[in-house]
């Protein structure tokens with residue numbers, strides 16, 4: 349055996365030993381604590397949440413809240429902000445959201461039995477303003493229109509190809525408050541929780557992950573707006589003059605002009621034809 353060959357073999361041998369040393373550590377289980385070269389303050393005496401302890405008389409490692417403690421929002425209090433908005437107002441909202449005590453607002457339901465229409469509230473429990481309706485429109489167009497259509501008639505791009513036709517909100521059953529389907533609380537709870545058949549199969553996904561309570565009520569307000577928009581009459585005061593004229597012109601009965609909107613009487617006459 350010449351010298352070069354010996355040292356080559358020796359080299360291989362060493363590499364093999366070192367290699368096994370490194371690779372051999374992987375996957376090995378041990379009950380010993382991991383090696384720490386700089387433990388710093390990693391290991392201190394502490395309690396694990398929900399664990400038992402002999403330190404406290406009640407045996408619980410976690411300390412219960414002081415009696416009378418009330419949840420009061422999650423965000424730290426911004427004093428400067430609170431002074432301009434009225435002390436505590438913002439935190440009052442946070443607190444209400446945290447406690448979710450207002451059943452009507454947070455679940456849209458009452459204590460009446462589930463099959464009783466009164467189980468679902470029939471009035472949106474937040475103030476309905478133009479801003480709320482716009483927020484509803486924005487969210488409806490993002491989350492609902494793809495199936496239910498931008499007009500809520502069930503002809504959305506995806507809905508069109510769905511095995512089951514998505515609901516047409518202009519069907520009178522969705523406005524009749526004597527029945528469950530027509531109640532605000534029902535629309536709200538479908539928007540948030542989705543629809544399941546009695547066997548548990550999903551008929552429509554819920555959107556609680558995307559719509560908080562306020563946004564879901566906004567969507568209900570917008571569905572109500574869509575419904576109302578189809579029930580309008582040309583004689584309704586709510587249609588602005590110029591738009592009313594445009595519609596009448598379409599019908600071949602122009603009255604007044606954009607600058608000089610028609611009066612109610614003119615419209616009544618023009619609209620009769």
Ligand code: HEC
Pocket residue numbers: 488491492493494495496506507510512513514515529534535538539543551552553555567
């Ligand atoms: C992925 C498609 C899809 C999306 C998105 C969708 N829906 Fe639906 N929705 C359906 C289908 C399908 C039905 C009909 C289910 C059935 O009759 O089995 C339905 C039915 C409904 C009903 C009627 C429930 C009933 O009992 O008659 C309501 C109310 C409703 N959807 C609200 C909403 C709202 C609000 C949104 C947006 C937050 C939304 N949906 C988004 C597919 C969808």
